Amino acid sequence: xxxxxxxxxxxxxxxxxxxxxxxxxxxxxxxxxxxxxxxxxxxxxxxxxxxxxxxxxxxxxxxxxxxxxxxxxxxxxxxxxxxxxxxxxxxxxxxxxxxxxxxxxxxxxxxxxxxxxxxxxxxxxxxxxxxxxxxxxxxxxxxxxxxxxxxxxxxxxxxxxxxxxxxxxxxxxxxxxxxxxxxxxxxxxxxxxxxxx
Amino acid sequence: xxxxxxxxxxxxxxxxxxxxxxxxxxxxxxxxxxxxxxxxxxxxxxxxxxxxxxxxxxxxxxxxxxxxxxxxxxxxxxxxxxxxxxxxxxxxxxxxxxxxxxxxxxxxxxxxxxxxxxxxxxxxxxxxxxxxxxxxxxxxxxxxxxxxxxxxxxxxxxxxxxxxxxxxxxxxxxxxxxxxxxxxxxxxxxxxxxxxxxxxxxxxxxxxxxxxxxxxxxxxxxxxxxxxxxxxxxxxxxxxxxxxxxxxxxxxxxxxxxxxxxxxxxxxxxxxxxxxxxxxxxxxxxxxxxxxxxxxxxxxxxxxxxxxxxxxxxxxxxxxxxxxxxxxxxxxxxxxxxxxxxxxxxxxxxxxxxxxxxxxxxxxxxxxxxxxxxxxxxxxxxxxxxxxxxxxxxxxxx
Numbered sequence: 323x324x325x326x327x328x329x330x331x332x333x334x335x336x337x338x339x340x341x342x343x344x345x346x347x348x349x350x351x352x353x354x355x356x357x358x359x360x361x362x363x364x365x366x367x368x369x370x371x372x373x374x375x376x377x378x379x380x381x382x383x384x385x386x387x388x389x390x391x392x393x394x395x396x397x398x399x400x401x402x403x404x405x406x407x408x409x410x411x412x413x414x415x416x417x418x419x420x421x422x423x424x425x426x427x428x429x430x431x432x433x434x435x436x437x438x439x440x441x442x443x444x445x446x447x448x449x450x451x452x453x454x455x456x457x458x459x460x461x462x463x464x465x466x467x468x469x470x471x472x473x474x475x476x477x478x479x480x481x482x483x484x485x486x487x488x489x490x491x492x493x494x495x496x497x498x499x500x501x502x503x504x505x506x507x508x509x510x511x512x513x514x515x516x517x518x519x
Numbered sequence: 520x521x522x523x524x525x526x527x528x529x530x531x532x533x534x535x536x537x538x539x540x541x542x543x544x545x546x547x548x549x550x551x552x553x554x555x556x557x558x559x560x561x562x563x564x565x566x567x568x569x570x571x572x573x574x575x576x577x578x579x580x581x582x583x584x585x586x587x588x589x590x591x592x593x594x595x596x597x598x599x600x601x602x603x604x605x606x607x608x609x610x611x612x613x614x615x616x617x618x619x620x621x622x623x624x625x626x627x628x629x630x631x632x633x634x635x636x637x638x639x640x641x642x643x644x645x646x647x648x649x650x651x652x653x654x655x656x657x658x659x660x661x662x663x664x665x666x667x668x669x670x671x672x673x674x675x676x677x678x679x680x681x682x683x684x685x686x687x688x689x690x691x692x693x694x695x696x697x698x699x700x701x702x703x704x705x706x707x708x709x710x711x712x713x714x715x716x717x718x719x720x721x722x723x724x725x726x727x728x729x730x731x732x733x734x735x736x737x738x739x740x741x742x743x744x745x746x747x748x749x750x751x752x753x754x755x756x757x758x759x760x761x762x763x764x765x766x767x768x769x770x771x772x773x774x775x776x777x778x779x780x781x782x783x784x785x786x787x788x789x790x791x792x793x794x795x796x797x798x799x800x801x802x803x804x805x806x807x808x809x810x811x812x813x814x815x816x817x818x819x820x821x822x823x824x825x826x827x828x829x830x831x832x833x834x835x836x837x838x839x840x841x842x843x844x845x846x847x848x849x850x851x852x853x854x855x856x857x858x859x860x861x862x863x864x865x866x867x868x869x870x871x872x873x874x875x876x877x878x879x880x881x882x883x884x885x886x887x888x889x890x891x892x893x894x895x896x897x898x899x900x901x902x903x904x905x906x907x908x909x910x911x912x913x914x915x916x917x
Contacts, residue, residue: 392683424688449629
């Protein structure tokens with residue numbers, strides 16, 4: 323009896339425990355900063371589990387070129403999506419992901435227009451001693467105008483690529499957090515492609 | 520010949536709804552009683568386990584508030600005062616000291632953690648002595664520090680999981696701009712160590728520029744040592760405070776003592792209510808069966824037979840109610856525990872509600888005892904019914 327009840331409680335509580343999403347710390351301020359013309363936003367939550375399950379996870383992993391692993395890359399991980407509006411017109415979307423870095427988790431937010439093109443890259447959290455270099459506009463502005471198709475030419479496992487993405491300069495030579503950020507951005511773009519369908 | 524137990528059971532079944540409601544009252548009271556007794560038992564055990572897991576019997580800290588010291592030991596956190604590390608030499612010269620381990624807690628604000636940043640604590644430990652005292656700590660990956668002064672870290676399971684940290688990764692100490700290399704990740708221990716970042720205390724002294732300072736020293740004493748007398752001896756050292764595990768246990772027990780008294784009072788009230796309910800139910804039953812009891816007596820039933828019949832009904836009700844309550848207490852122990860954990864100011868890591876077979880037997884015994892006492896009066900009144908009067912009247916006055 324006790325075991326049954328414990329199992330039932332665990333099942334009830336599992337979604338809460340597993341819910342390790344990536345939200346903006348200050349949505350009102352952050353959204354105004356990322357989309358200065360915005361007048362409002364709507365928040366929604368998605369998960370791979372709900373949108374397509376194991377088949378979708380396989381599709382995402384194949385396009386990413388790497389397997390999902392760890393606490394923040396589970397099939398039921400909730401993803402917060404901020405649909406941004408100017409009046410009644412949707413002008414874009416903001417979405418963040420957690421990505422393992424060398425000094426802990428990195429929180430990578432992308433502000434995308436309605437065509438999935440990057441308008442801004444925002445690293446909400448990066449604990450590296452080089453965090454200022456990665457958060458500097460000289461680094462983040464390199465991603466403006468890029469889209470998922472550009473990242474298809476980036477191999478996340480080898481951290482090498484061709485085309486526009488290969489031209490992005492690593493602000494810290496040989497620092498593994500650069501590869502982590504690139505992987506996080508590609509993951510973010512792939513997820514957004516599927517969540518916006 | 521039909522037995523008294525069978526007659527009693529039939530009588531209870533005749534008024535099913537009333538019997539079920541009375542049973543529920545008794546069952547709920549039993550549930551509360553067993554859960555609270557289980558809490559008393561479980562809390563003590565978990566507190567003992569938490570204190571055993573600290574690995575030492577006495578903690579020496581710089582002079583300050585005892586609650587701060589207790590918090591430091593059980594919850595971690597920054598040491599508020601320092602003492603010189605020369606205290607180690609003084610302690611080593613004491614014959615009572617079997618082992619000791621110097622410790623230095625430091626905390627720094629990390630703006631990158633959480634929504635608005637948070638204070639991250641680092642526990643400086645001595646790689647030569649600390650692992651021996653915390654023998655329950657096992658590694659998931661890696662090992663302890665390569666050098667007593669290395670800028671390395673060993674992290675608890677949760678600290679690793681939440682930050683997706685692996686052996687070889689770095690931890691940046693904010694404000695100090697120092698990177699610690701992770702050399703070991705501990706297995707989950709169910710203690711505060713799961714969320715702790717351990718660093719060699721000499722390295723931590725250097726990083727935070729507190730050379731020659733400690734926040735505490737954990738002391739293991741010999742088995743035959745009189746801890747109270749040893750504590751008095753430690754107080755001869757300048758500007759130190761001694762916190763023994765017995766003190767910590769007593770401090771925490773006092774903190775939750777009021778809450779425990781309150782819940783026990785509630786249990787007592789629940790039992791009293793159940794008792795009154797039982798007496799009322801049985802008296803009503805006797806009242807309704809006034810004529811029937813008279814007929815039974817006129818057919819040869821003695822006052823003793825009637826007394827036993829009514830008394831048995833009460834005991835049967837309490838036995839079934841007690842068993843039902845025990846099953847509820849056992850089955851819902853996890854729910855009870857989470858409720859208690861929410862209410863208490865401090866709760867140890869282990870199981871707070873510990874219900875074993877002996878506790879259930881004792882509690883059912885208490886409930887049956889209550890039934891025995893509660894049944895006395897109605898049974899006595901029923902036994903005194905006069906058959907002629909009872910047959911004349913359809914209902915009695917009790």
